[in-house]
Amino acid sequence: MTALVAVPVLLPLLAAGLSLALGRFADVQRAIGLVVLGWIIVNAVILLLVADRTGPIVLQLGDWAAPAGISLVADRLSSLLLLVSALVTFAVLVYSIGQRITDYGRGVSSTTFHPMYLVLCSGVSLAYLTGDLFNLFVAFELMLSSSYVLITRRSTAERIRAGMTYVIVSLVSSLLFITMIALVYASTGTVNMADLGVKVAALPEGLQTALGLLVVIVFGVKSAMVPLHFWLPDSYPTAPAPVTAVFAGLLTKVGVYALIRTQTLVFTHEASWYLMLGIALTTMIIGALGALAQNDLNRMLSFLLVSHIGYMLFGLGVYDGAGLTGVILYVVHHITVQATLFLVSGLITRHTGTVALSRMGGLSKAAPLIAVLFAVPALTLAGVPPFSGFIAKLALLQAGVNAGTWAAYVVTGGAVLTSLLTLYAMARVWTRAFWGQVKAPEGDPDPQDELVVGTGTTSKPMVLATGVLVAASVMIAVLAGPLADVSARAAEDLMHGEAYRTAVLGGGSGG
Template sequence: MTVLVALPVLLPLAAAGLSLALGRFADVQRVIGIVVLGLIIADAIALLWISDGNGPLVLQLGDWPAPFGITLVADRLSALLLVVSSVVTFAVLLFSIGQRITDYGRERSSTTFHPMYMMLCAGVSMAYLTGDLFNLFVAFEIMLGSSYVLITRRTTASRVRAGMTYVIVSLASSLLFITMIALVYASTGTVNMADLGDKVGMLPAGLQTALALLVVIVFGIKAAMVPLHFWLPDSYPTAPAPVTAVFAGLLTKVGIYALIRTQTLVFDHEQSWTLMLVIALVTMVVGALGALAQNDLNRLLSFLLVSHIGYMLFGLGVYDVIGLTGVILYVVHHITVQATLFLVSGLITRHTGTVALTRMGGLLKAAPLIAVLFALPALALAGVPPFSGFVAKLALLQAGVGAGTWMAYAVTGGAVLTSLLTLYAMARVWTRAFWGQVKAPEVDPDPTDELVVGTATSNRPMVAATGVLVVASVVVAVLAGPLAGISGRAAEDLMDGQTYRTAVLGGVASD
């Protein structure tokens, strides 16, 4: 059964090569992508079922035992996030095909989108499953390399500027990442995370603190936590809707996952983590206030993305089973909801021809289905009961109150305030875009623009793909009980750490 752990990485890598070789055949590329992502969803569900029932599933590549070889590990946390991420990448691919972003309306398909998209999926899967820091770095570089291509396609001046910001910040964070790995290896002689759990604890306290802070900075940049967030609102809004959706839904969450994994498995925090609570509070409030100042719909959603990263940092800062349970629930909720909102933004842009809220209006009459597709994830993001955001936020608020420290109380209050600000921001979008008089769509005057916008119509495949994610967000709320159970067990594993270490260092898992 250990071969199942490798498939989420190997399948999209093989699909990328095959798609590149068959770049002249657009329909074949599309079929390959859909089939491969469907298989990954099935594989991820199987991994979640096995890991929840029998413990972590471990694959030692090349039959080299840990900590000397490359180890892939599927435990409750990684398998759960793999399931959710696979569903999102599947839906976004369907949206991309419907929008014809893969070929920009040409009869002949572009050769770059499908291979790069499959590479991105492979990097995400590898980040969840890898058991050592160096291959985590490799996974991030796979994601970043493919994202460079995806974010800079159709090289307009604004996209080149945004791409430069994204590339420079990403390269800087990668340099810090590899430096951090070198320091960890020089201090402990290993980069295997299960092995590091024991060896880091034997280092001097000052060195432990320095390494932990460096890890926070590295993954904080990738997760876009304040004040390391400045690159995201300038980079994401310029990309096409499906590219932005998959970036917003997954890339920042992979950073959060890496932060959770390292801070629970490698470093020891015996009580509430005050520094992380402060960062969480600032991230929530700054992101929400930034969203309220925006007229560009995509920039507004980007700032809300930054704001809600603070909720995940909140649970990590509380640092107990309840807090980590809330984090896991919130990551599952936010992956689906944030990706959905950016897809809806793509539908709105296609209909109106603009991202400026002040130039929209009347979509409730002109496109009622788009209004429904926006309203459900918007309410979920704001945490309105009984949607998925409410379930996740309730767990975090309980953790904050239960922590019993003044800083935890302050962040709990900030979380409530941020929810209200998010609701207000979503209400602004609703009143400006969906209420009022119907406005004529703004067709791009550039005749060379091959992306169809301002059509005043809704593309059925795009709407259907967005509907898949809306349904997925509703399912998260409906299955709140079972998801809370799995998340709670994953949180207990994270706080204990011994189950993970035993599975990785105790030998090769039997087939």
């Protein structure tokens, strides 16, 4: 069973090499990607069931015992996020194949999309499963290297500019990350997170605070919390819809996951975390106001992405079992719905030939299916009942009220205001893009362009993949009871890390 923990990391890397070697065979590349991601879904289901029943599953690589060796750990939280992420990456790959961006450049050389996409999936899996800070750094570097290739594959001046912003900010955060690891190792003699949970507590209080703040800054950049969010709205909107979808759905959530993991397992807090509550409120409000100022659909969705990171920080700031349960529910919901909205944006662009809301119109009549595919995740993101966004937000609001502090009350009010602003932003998109008269796209579409925008047609795989994610977001609401139970148990694991530490430092799996 422990060998299954390595599969989501190693299998995509091996498949990426095979896909690169067989790059001139399009059907083979597609089959490799779909089969690998399909198996990761099955693998994640098994890991989640076993971890929920028996406790964390630990693989000590090379049979070197922790804390000296490399540990891969699948507990309730990491297995759940691995499963949701695998479902999203599978659906996005289907969409990408339908949109034909996977074949861009195939006429002159083998395409790099499939290998880089698989490397990205491996990096995401490693981030969830690693048990030490250094391999968490390796995971982020895998994601950075592959995402930079994906974001700049169709090399326009705008895309290169956006890619440079993305990579420069990522490299700076990576320098801070490796510096933080060096300081932690110099202070404690270990980078294993289970071991750090014991040794950091023995450090002087001032040193603990300094290291904890450095961790917040590093993962704050990765997760795009305000004021460290400036790079995201300029980077994500320039990429093709499926690339942006997987970035928005996964990469920022990996940063949030790393923040949650380190701030519960390594750096603990005894009560509500006022600094994080303040950051959460600022992130929610500034992101929502930024979204309302946008005419570009993708930039608006990018600002909403930033805004809703604040909800996850809110639950972490409350810092109790109820707050962390709400965080987990919100991350699961948001991975799915944010990726879906960017895929729908790609469908809209395919019909209209533009991302400018002022140049759209009449899609409810011209493309009623797209109207439905947009309406469901839009209402979900805004937190309208009975969708999954409402359930996750309700859990966070209840945690904020039950915390009983003035700061939690203020952020709870800010969360309600942000939901209303999100609903208003979604209503603006609906009235501009779906109501009114159909507007002809400006210019003639290029049939050789892999985006094939402005043609008024969409391929069946694109619509199917988007529909599957829409259905997945609905199922999250339908299965809210069991999902909330698993999330509550995962939150309890985070608040009391003994099971994690015992499994890792004991060199085996167990409850």
